[in-house]
Amino acid sequence: MVYLKTPEEWQHHSALLLQARPTTTRITTKYKIPNLASPKYNKPNKRKRDGGDGEEKEQHTGPKVPRAVLVLKTYDPESGVVLKLKTDKAADVGRLIEGLGRLGRRMAALPEKAEEAVMEDAEVAEQAPVGGATAPNGKETAAAATTGDGKALHTSGGGGGGGGGGAKKKKKGKK
């Protein structure tokens, strides 16, 4: 299981997983408001930290307001790949769901729109150094194994631009 750091990264890797296993992969979005009265949140914080963490400790004991979180999870039961993304920012909701829509098109085997392909390229370029370094091996190989078919999928659907985007994406991701 991997927690990815940025929504772009999550989007990118989820797209690759979905490309490899479009039928079994599912995406779950969990919106959670924690129950601050539950024992889990009332444990005394015993962990001693030193150095500059004093400030952080103080923050944890601050006023308790239930702070909701959003966790997105892409899961493929066949290969066991789990990609997660956690956020607590309201500003992320809109674009994450827009991302879900884009991934939904892949699930439905619809061709990517040309503008989306361009956008994804931009995203990948931006996060390429990070993505290359932290990408779990399983995904990389799965994606690599299906490069040919993925392309075929795009072009057969009439999305020439989408196919081109896919190929470019792979190249950058592998760096």
Added chain:
Amino acid sequence: MAREHLSNDDFFTQLASLIETTHQRGHGSVYLTQKRLTFGSSAPSSPTGKVPDDPLWDLHPPNPLPLIVRATDGKSHKLDKEGGATAKGGIGRTKNAEKVKLSTVVQPDDIEAFFTRYAEVCKGGMRGLRRRDRSKRKKKDKGKKKGLAESVKT
């Protein structure tokens, strides 16, 4: 799933009220799942049937496939405090008959409209998340998305 799928409209109405009830309770979760619909599809020649010779059978379906979107409150079990707790202090788990389960099928043509509305419902409903706050200095390190651990306080 035993129950009927909802229409997209009913799904959104009920999803909005599900999120709203979660808020009123003050805690709880809403689970939203999306997946390619591979069961009981209307096409007579099942486009999702496995072809034994081709391990990559699902990568190039002849037609676009519908999606299934589900929403639940995640309460498969309920804590049975009345009956179980008195016996040994143990809390029994029983199946929760009131679990909220919603599902809808999104046709390939409707995907865009669906997700536009989906985004609206979620943005409107998920109010517990952190708002953008420009006055905090911490926001300045852009490019780094921060995790949950950090909470902002000056």
